[in-house]
Amino acid sequence: MIAPEVKQQTLILVLGDQLSHGRGALKNASPDTACIVMAEVKEEATYVRHNKHKIAFIFSAMRHFRDELRAQGFQVYYYPFEEGLNSLQGAVELALKASGCSSVRCCEPGEYRLFKSMSEWAFSVPFERFEDDRFLSTPAEFAAWADGRKQLRMEYFYRIMRKKYGLLLELDGTAAGGKWNFDAENRKGWRSQKPIPDRPSLELDEITTDVIELVQREFAEHPGDLSQFYLSVSAEGAEAQLSWFIDHCLADFGTYQDALAEESPWLFHGLVSAYLNTGLLDPLDVCNRVEAAWRDGRVPLAAAEGFIRQVLGWREYVRGMYWYYMPDYAELNVLGAKRALPDWFWTAETDMRCMHKALAQTLELGYGHHIQRLMVIGNFALLAGLDVEQVCAWFLAVYIDAFEWVELPNTLGMALHGDGGLMASKPYAASGKYIQRQGDHCRDCVYDPKKVTGEGACPYNSLYWRFIDKHQARLKSNPRMALIMRNWETREADTKATIVSWGDDTLQRLAPDQAEG
Ligand code: DLZ
Numbered sequence: 001m002i003a004p005e006v007k008q009q010t011l012i013l014v015l016g017d018q019l020s021h022g023r024g025a026l027k028n029a030s031p032d033t034a035c036i037v038m039a040e041v042k043e044e045a046t047y048v049r050h051n052k053h054k055i056a057f058i059f060s061a062m063r064h065f066r067d068e069l070r071a072q073g074f075q076v077y078y079y080p081f082e083e084g085l086n087s088l089q090g091a092v093e094l095a096l097k098a099s100g101c102s103s104v105r106c107c108e109p110g111e112y113r114l115f116k117s118m119s120e121w122a123f124s125v126p127f128e129r130f131e132d133d134r135f136l137s138t139p140a141e142f143a144a145w146a147d148g149r150k151q152l153r154m155e156y157f158y159r160i161m162r163k164k165y166g167l168l169l170e171l172d173g174t175a176a177g178g179k180w181n182f183d184a185e186n187r188k189g190w191r192s193q194k195p196i197p198d199r200p201s202l203e204l205d206e207i208t209t210d211v212i213e214l215v216q217r218e219f220a221e222h223p224g225d226l227s228q229f230y231l232s233v234s235a236e237g238a239e240a241q242l243s244w245f246i247d248h249c250l251a252d253f254g255t256y257q258d259a260l261a262e263e264s265p266w267l268f269h270g271l272v273s274a275y276l277n278t279g280l281l282d283p284l285d286v287c288n289r290v291e292a293a294w295r296d297g298r299v300p301l302a303a304a305e306g307f308i309r310q311v312l313g314w315r316e317y318v319r320g321m322y323w324y325y326m327p328d329y330a331e332l333n334v335l336g337a338k339r340a341l342p343d344w345f346w347t348a349e350t351d352m353r354c355m356h357k358a359l360a361q362t363l364e365l366g367y368g369h370h371i372q373r374l375m376v377i378g379n380f381a382l383l384a385g386l387d388v389e390q391v392c393a394w395f396l397a398v399y400i401d402a403f404e405w406v407e408l409p410n411t412l413g414m415a416l417h418g419d420g421g422l423m424a425s426k427p428y429a430a431s432g433k434y435i436q437r438q439g440d441h442c443r444d445c446v447y448d449p450k451k452v453t454g455e456g457a458c459p460y461n462s463l464y465w466r467f468i469d470k471h472q473a474r475l476k477s478n479p480r481m482a483l484i485m486r487n488w489e490t491r492e493a494d495t496k497a498t499i500v501s502w503g504d505d506t507l508q509r510l511a512p513d514q515a516e517g
């Protein structure tokens, strides 16, 4: 008699941000040869104080993904949070015992923290890691582009990516519309020019309702108001969100991409980054859909280009920068920013209207759009010299789409200039005038954006000049800062001293700290 064939099965670990069928962790995976392990574990859920929305979104999306895999015939070992597992490594060990699999595989994680920890994992069977193919460029490709270059500017990397994927090109391979970048047309401020579409509300199914209850119970101390849960938790739902965005918002996305609005946290933004970063949406598919909307005449080129630049350009570029410079990147703090993060970053209790609005919606919803993050919150942190590590940990915790590969370069490099200009050719520092121009927050603020010193002066103004003064030596040599440095240098010594001293007092009031001068 011939003995029945014993199948050599592989156990595949699928992480909470690897929820893509047929790609990433599941590349070439078949139910005939692989079992799956997924786990909701304490270590991942608490390494920073993640927003409740982020935890609920990931847990619910993981549970939906588990059910989809089971429907495809996979054996899935799933450990819900209620089972009290601490670590992913522990989950793999349990699943190995239960399944009797003869090897373990895992797609490389998105964060260095876990990457490092995984390099020390060992099991009773061979453990193999492989590259994540869900991005449009690889770390090796980025390194080949970056090696030997003096400056690693996103714009040049983006053009290479446009050519690689043939996106927004004329037939002869040149940029559609004769320009690679339409950013100059995408900077309009908000003055309630037009109605902002109401986002469709979602029906929550039983899985999501259960997860919300769990998160309310187990993560009560984390920020987030789950009575306003607004995220889709499956690829199908994420697709529907993308379609809604393309149909209702994309045409205005470009124009108002840098705007700040009292009346809406979302404006015309896509809210697709959380879906992209967890694998529910595919970046190339998203870019193709947006390009098609332009080619069909449904949206202007500047809108499509502005959007595609974020996904094909920025997103890939920041990931490239992260893996190129980690782990040293996380230690950078060239401006010596050490002031303690004020408590009101966790409560939104500040009388600066722009800051209050950005913080309140961030804490409640886990969402802030690019300009709120960069030019309101990040700009304040930069001007105030808030501790780089603390600010980065805060950004990583509060946003639904924040994974370190994308969060760290954006916060440390772009917003805080902590890398001394590896990413951005000048600090994104701005006074109240910029915030006033971009939106309508100043109208309802106790401060006056036109005043630099004296009662009621907008804090951003004196802090801006104080920052310029404090970092003169470094900024003087930057040609992009020449105009502003000359403006400062040619002022009377008395005037400068008054502004700096007002800035010092303002800072001491808003973010008290003995450590920083
Ligand atoms: C963010 C997150 C959270 C909150 N919880 C889990 C979890 O319980 N299990 C899991 O597999 N992944 C989780 N994640 C996502 C991981 O933190 C993410 O995969 C790593 O940070 C690597 O990017």
Ligand code: SF4
Residues within 6 Å of the ligand: 352, 353, 354, 355, 431, 432, 433, 435, 436, 441, 442, 443, 445, 446, 447, 448, 449, 458, 459, 460
């Ligand atoms: Fe923000 Fe200053 Fe405007 Fe107030 S006045 S909303 S603090 S920019």
